[in-house]
Amino acid sequence: MVTVEADQVRVESRLAGGQVDCPSCSGVLRPWGWARARRIHGLAGRLRPRRARCGRCRGTHVLLPVTVLARRAYAAEVIGAALTARAGGRGHRPIGVALGVPAATVRGWLRVMTGRLGSVRVFLLRVAARAGVDLAVPDAAGSPWRDLLNALDAARQAVACSAGRLLAPGWPVSPTGSGGNTSCL
Numbered sequence: 001m002v003t004v005e006a007d008q009v010r011v012e013s014r015l016a017g018g019q020v021d022c023p024s025c026s027g028v029l030r031p032w033g034w035a036r037a038r039r040i041h042g043l044a045g046r047l048r049p050r051r052a053r054c055g056r057c058r059g060t061h062v063l064l065p066v067t068v069l070a071r072r073a074y075a076a077e078v079i080g081a082a083l084t085a086r087a088g089g090r091g092h093r094p095i096g097v098a099l100g101v102p103a104a105t106v107r108g109w110l111r112v113m114t115g116r117l118g119s120v121r122v123f124l125l126r127v128a129a130r131a132g133v134d135l136a137v138p139d140a141a142g143s144p145w146r147d148l149l150n151a152l153d154a155a156r157q158a159v160a161c162s163a164g165r166l167l168a169p170g171w172p173v174s175p176t177g178s179g180g181n182t183s184c185l
Contacts, residue, residue: 002029002052006065015052020063027056035062041101042075043067070168074101080152082106083113087145116172117144123172124151 002023004011012031014020020029032053037046050063069076078099085095092110096103113120121144128151 022054025057027054042078121151128154
């Protein structure tokens with residue numbers, strides 16, 4: 001899977017121009033059909049991600065727009081709203097009601113993030129620093145959730161840099177490991 005911008009026209013143009021690198025080798029991805037269409041809560045219509053194939057290693061990849069996370073049926077914006085509400089002190093049930101998402105789904109998102117608040121915060125601050133964001137490390141906000149959101153605000157590219165894996169098992173990985181978009185490190 002490769003994370004790309006949400007503008008499908010731009011993605012097609014970049015693919016046709018050989019401007020999308022293969023994450024598996026130093027090859028270039030070219031158009032190779034489409035992944036199955038699916039509904040994503042929080043996005044209008046159905047999402048049908050582009051597939052691409054590397055001319056060098058022959059591997060195929062789904063090009064997932066930054067508006068969604070891998071293996072999630074909810075837009076990144078919806079999940080982000082849940083994390084923001086949790087940082088504001090709300091529980092999973094009221095968050096679910098407010099977002100139109102089952103409480104058990106929200107609880108799952110919050111549990112995943114609870115287990116990695118510190119490591120994700122550090123990862124996002126590294127992204128901000130490497131991207132040249134000129135700011136001091138955000139002060140502790142008195143809550144690990146608010147600290148995470150401060151770091152997310154500093155990075156602003158969390159979904160792209162996590163390669164859509166923000167809630168995936170094993171993410172974030174160390175800067176020397178795989179599991180994210182290395183162009184962000």
